[in-house]
Amino acid sequence: MRYVLRRLALYAVAAWASVTLGFVLPRLMPGDPATMLLARLRGKLSPAALTAMRDALGFADGSILRQYVTYWRHLLHGDLGLSVAYFPVPVGEVIGTGLLWTLALAGSALLVSFSLGTLFGALAAWRRGGWLDSVLPPALALLGAVPYFWLAMLALLVFGHVLRWFPLGHAYSLEREPSWSPSFILDVARHAALPALTLVVATLGTWMLGMRNTMVALLDADFIKLAWAKGLPPRQIMLRYAARNALLPNVTGFGMALGFVLSGSLLTEIVFSYPGLGYLLVQAVRNKDYALMQGLFLLITLAVLAANFLVDVTYVWLDPRTRAHA
């Protein structure tokens, strides 16, 4: 429990820091972007709406402290201001649907690549010098050096444009009406397949190498030697003794790489015009939509923090030593 609480405290600090960053940044930066933004909106918005927007961005009247409090109050009510790129839709609404698509795409791709990579890594370490150990790591290292989004462009060119196996973009065929019907779900899956595959291929190497290297070091441990001496079946030694222990540092690594991998997947979305957060991010950047940008930053950060927390809980569940100190 203590471990979990300590992590929670860290996430709370991180969340506070990201929120405060959104308040501090517009004040520190040259050119007073917020005033410029508000100037762009003047005339388009009613005076009341304009004040609300100013408040949400943290530019209320009064002392800095008062402004900060107002900023928080709006935030806690879910009011992140209005989007310029999608004027006049509130930022919260714009982000909402995007979040779902991103979570579904990046989440499933990450889970698949982590499981596969860990499995491959364990096998490679177990049969060191075997084909899996000699062929895959350099190949995956090459792939890992490729920017995810460029790999996505290549995949789109080959499998979408030339071979026409997959659609060229979007989350579902635009002529369809979203529903829970099997045919629509199939359509969504068909659209998600190529971006998800790209992500899996691009990230597989990280997990595989991490797992392989921890496990190689672990195979010399005394408890592995004792397992052999006990006459346990090799498969059991590999999975329950070696892989199960090597998994622990790899899970920690997974938590730490989450933000990085998510960033890559946001760029991949752009290539596929996938309507997730990445696509929104690009709209925000290109339209200088600061409110949307900050909303996205906050939401993505909170999502990553939450995912990190889940990883921590999993870790505690996996490692009896942290559980005991709980």
Added chain:
Amino acid sequence: MRSRFAAILGDRRAVVGALLLGGFAVLALFGPLFVGDAGAAVDVPLSPPSWRHLLGTTGQGQDVLAQTVVGARLTLGIGLVVGLLVTLFGVILGVGAGYAGGLIDDAASVTTNVFLVIPGLPLAIVIGAYLPPGPVRLGIVLTLAGWAWCARVFRAETLSLRAKDFVAAARLAGEPHWRIIAVEILPNMASLVAASFIGTTIYAIGAQVGLEFLGLGDLGAVTWGTNLYWASNDSALLTGAWWTFVPTGLCVALVGFALTLLSFALDEVTNPRLRRRPRRGPVVRATSRPTPPSATEALVSVRELTVRYAGSELPVVDHVSFDISAGEIFGLAGESGSGKSTIGHALLRLLPADAEIDGELRVAGADVTALEGEALRRWRWRDAAVVFQSAMSALNPVITVGEQFVDTLAAHGQGSRAAARARAVELLAMVGVDGRLVDAWPHQLSGGMRQRVGLALALALEPRLLVLDEPTTALDVVVQREILERLVELQAKRGFAILFITHDLPLLTSVATRIGILRDGHLVELAPTEQLCRAPRHAYTRLLLSSFPRLPPVAAKRLQVLP
């Protein structure tokens, strides 16, 4: 340090990586002189590769080859500078915090952790959006988003170095802090700094290209990232104009690959374990004179056992022969490196793959060197079990004590789960451990308890031979005494034989019936305990008897000088 450098150069991957990088460096430095103006429109937009434009033109009619070559300069330049900056930041913050300790370290490590969990790309975008475009913006944003990884690594390394004796010595000697950091700490992190620099450069190039692809770059400049931005903006993808993005992406990938190769090579030089040969069964060369087991044969028979590691001339164990009768306690004594543990491991076929076994090993009639695969697995633990010195690390930390009995019994087809658990409780009681601890995790037990659990585990299948490899060395004297007494008692009751391996000859004389003395892989003396104590024949035995183990460390050095 020089030998490490040589090892890196000797690595084929490092050579390939360095050559690739060198090629790109030349391209970035001199290429732009030959390809003309990359920004100017020179032909029809999106024309495919031809002799006039080897890589075709972009959506704006610029020459793709020129754009790729010119783009290398800024992209690689920013990548290198940011890589340096991030590493420098990381070293200063990490080493500073780790060395200072206390409140400074706490504050720094919280800040680092916060930056680690905040996703980098969105952070970079939010900060970058407010800055004027240009290389400086990229530099600031990338450094801010990336320094934490580096700082974390260096802080951890500093903490471990600070705990080392030579740093403590320097502190006691009253050396100034800056000197300790500069002389004792930083030089010991040289390879880590190099690895970090490679890592951060990979990050800097990748993240830079990503940000520019998003449109956060200087759209007027020609870089690899903006090339890709324009390619995707000009909907090159939808028209199939592959030449607008394939060459640039390939360059990014190749640079990244070259850096990755270098970091792999560096990794293996600093961490040789990753390179070592795989552990499978040891290579066995049984001597070609089949001796049929006879009824009168001893329980264990070792004949002309020689063990050699691949690549080494000198055998670790050299033509050693001895017998152990059923129910006997046989001791093997010698200094570390004498080959005594190797003999124990060879008897159980636990030597690593690069060990070559020569000679004959028989346990309870089984030709141990002839066993392979499933037959070997079934034989193990049934007739011969082992207790290692390192009770701390001999139990699997992620499963309960009871489970480690259950899997052992199940592997040899003994009874149901419930029966196996009951048997575990019984075995634990036998060695004086509360049966309730069957559900405990290994880390919850003390060292002495764990060693008892190890002993109980070894007796699970009632083997006829128990190999004890320094079983009490890691324990304090009282616990040691208790465990030995319990062991001798159990041995008398159950009648198994023991091969007791230790460096502690006086201890051995109190339990063993016969003792063999090993030195440099040779069995120099073999006699009943009483005779060995009364009239040791070999000078080395006399030495071990008289001086071990209550020898002050200074005199221990002199011991090696004697014949």
